[in-house]
Amino acid sequence: MEMLSRLLRTMCATQDVFYHPKCVKLGLTHLIFADDLMVFTRGDLPSVQKVAEILKSLNANFEKSEAYFGGVNSVLKQHILNAIGLKKESFHFRYLGLPIHPSRLTSTMYDPIVQKIQHLVRSCAVKFLSYASKIEVLNSMVFGLENFWCGRLLLPHNVCIIITKLCKQLFWGYQEGQRKLVFKSWASICSPWSEGGFQIKNLAIWN
Structure with missing residues (x-):
């Protein structure tokens, strides 16, 4: 080399x-x-x-x-x-896990990060995790993926919405066809500890 x-x-x-x-x-x-x-x-x-x-x-x-x-x-x-x-x-092809294309990337080219987070949410859904454990999963594993992509690409708004929805499903728990009652808004959850939040990264702001 x-x-x-x-x-x-x-x-x-x-x-x-x-x-x-x-x-x-x-x-x-x-x-x-x-x-x-x-x-x-x-x-x-x-x-x-x-x-x-x-x-x-x-x-x-x-x-x-x-x-x-x-x-x-x-x-x-x-x-x-x-x-x-x-x-x-x-084009397009993937290099080091990221899509490479000479023109603007379409939303479908971000499917790999969405699918990885979906897989993570489904694998955690079958485990009995405390809220503290879920916060650790979100801030380490999920945010690790987000940080890798956001450090190199600007995620489209609709992709941010999909990923945020998956993060909510992981935190609140999710069952098909059932609405989950929540005790705190997602914006509050993403606020710092000093403001009563859980200091989870807000993907839209970070992006």
């Missing part, structure tokens, strides 16, 4: 290879996390070919690699794919 980083930096500094338009100011050529690698370059044949040469020189596995395009016409796209021998994939 260190050799790859040096080769890509040298390539951009000394040759007629251009950064991806959104990466020029940062001087960004690639991102690495564990065994995942994302390389960014301008969508022209010389730039992509040079990047492919560097990857091949380091024995990158092209059978496990894909190419993603944005703003490249279909003819040039096919020329590039033929030249480098990669298969084309389409």
Whole structure:
């Protein structure tokens, strides 16, 4: 990975290879996390070919690699794919659990976080938890998921409403077709201890 980083930096500094338009100011050529690698370059044949040469020189596995395009016409796209021998994939895809898309994300792309919290609510529903235990679950496990997403993406308003509803179901308990009587409003529950609340994170405000 260190050799790859040096080769890509040298390539951009000394040759007629251009950064991806959104990466020029940062001087960004690639991102690495564990065994995942994302390389960014301008969508022209010389730039992509040079990047492919560097990857091949380091024995990158092209059978496990894909190419993603944005703003490249279909003819040039096919020329590039033929030249480098990669298969084309389409957006969106997930990287480190988060959706990646060149345009604005739709609400359905946030389904993974909603489904994880739904699973957590259902698993806790069969356990006899005190309110103190539920507060711990909400502030650690649920908020951990929310914090991971909110630190990188702005959650749509309707997604915040769905997640807040799931948090309420976890706290108050939930049975299909039955309305649960509550002794305190959710806004009060999310207020600090000093104000009589339980200091649960308010997702809408945090987001």
